[in-house]
Amino acid sequence: MAVPRPSAAPRQTSPFGATMQRDFARPRLLDGTHSPHNIALYAFGVGGVAGLGLALAFLGTTLQWFGLYLVALAVFHFFEYEVTALYNAPKLNLGSFLIPHGPEYVAATIASLVESLVVGFLFPSWAQSWPLLLRFVGLALVLVGQSARSLAMIQAGTNFSHLIEHYKRLNHELVTTGVYSYLRHPSYFGYFWWGVGTQLLCGNLVCAFAYAGALWYFFRERIPYEEELLVKFFETEYVTYRARTKVGIPFIR
Numbered sequence: 001m002a003v004p005r006p007s008a009a010p011r012q013t014s015p016f017g018a019t020m021q022r023d024f025a026r027p028r029l030l031d032g033t034h035s036p037h038n039i040a041l042y043a044f045g046v047g048g049v050a051g052l053g054l055a056l057a058f059l060g061t062t063l064q065w066f067g068l069y070l071v072a073l074a075v076f077h078f079f080e081y082e083v084t085a086l087y088n089a090p091k092l093n094l095g096s097f098l099i100p101h102g103p104e105y106v107a108a109t110i111a112s113l114v115e116s117l118v119v120g121f122l123f124p125s126w127a128q129s130w131p132l133l134l135r136f137v138g139l140a141l142v143l144v145g146q147s148a149r150s151l152a153m154i155q156a157g158t159n160f161s162h163l164i165e166h167y168k169r170l171n172h173e174l175v176t177t178g179v180y181s182y183l184r185h186p187s188y189f190g191y192f193w194w195g196v197g198t199q200l201l202c203g204n205l206v207c208a209f210a211y212a213g214a215l216w217y218f219f220r221e222r223i224p225y226e227e228e229l230l231v232k233f234f235e236t237e238y239v240t241y242r243a244r245t246k247v248g249i250p251f252i253r
């Protein structure tokens with residue numbers, strides 16, 4: 001999850017990196033990347049995860065809470081794509097689904113499944129003793145986190161990008177209104193609390209701490225790096241804006 005410093009001439013890579021560059025000026029759905037086959041495949045994947053989650057949750061299985069996590073996961077990825085399609089169409093490509101999301105992300109999802117399985121089948125009394133209140137706190141965090149993230153993407157519009165931009169585009173404007181008037185990184189705030197919330201919802205004590213730690217470390221590295229670039233882009237305008245806003249992730253200022 002380490003993020004290179006600007007001085008290290010960073011280049012962001014992603015399984016979709018090359019496509020992302022190429023797609024920038026193209027109309028969506030009219031190129032090979034957005035072929036009906038590819039769209040169908042991704043929609044099937046997201047829908048399948050949501051369906052599996054709903055089945056686990058509502059058929060009263062041992063993995064019922066993990067099932068709700070799968071539903072939250074499917075909703076998250078669907079919104080990443082759909083909000084980009086509606087509010088940031090020039091940057092839309094299949095990478096907008098944010099699937100896959102990197103090896104750490106896959107490992108985190110598997111870890112959550114493993115903990116849910118171990119606790120559910122080997123220590124069922126521990127699973128039953130997990131306070132319902134904590135599950136509701138988790139659900140509330142998932143809802144707040146998802147809303148903050150989607151709202152940030154909507155309000156930032158074409159100023160939002162899934163990858164950090166290293167050069168200022170002519171039409172890149174500093175967003176300081178709406179949710180950005182309180183939080184200067186609302187999509188990161190949302191993702192952090194959403195992630196922690198999913199594990200409280202599952203009743204996964206180890207993963208709740210592990211997710212909080214990993215996400216905290218990731219954003220503690222990423223935010224100063226992104227802000228260094230934003231100061232270069234917007235100079236005193238960003239410095240002033242930074243001084244009057246919060247991050248909303250513990251111990252990151």
Ligand SMILES: C[S@@+](CC[C@H](N)C(=O)[O-])C[C@H]1O[C@@H](n2cnc3c(N)ncnc32)[C@H](O)[C@@H]1O
Pocket residue numbers: 152156159160161162163164165166173174175176180184185186187188189226230
């Ligand atoms: C993944 S988005 C995250 C945006 C923001 N950090 C957040 O959490 O909502 C990263 C891109 O957003 C841009 N960005 C971040 N804050 C911004 C702001 N207040 N106004 C305009 N662009 C911003 C950065 O230049 C970067 O290319």
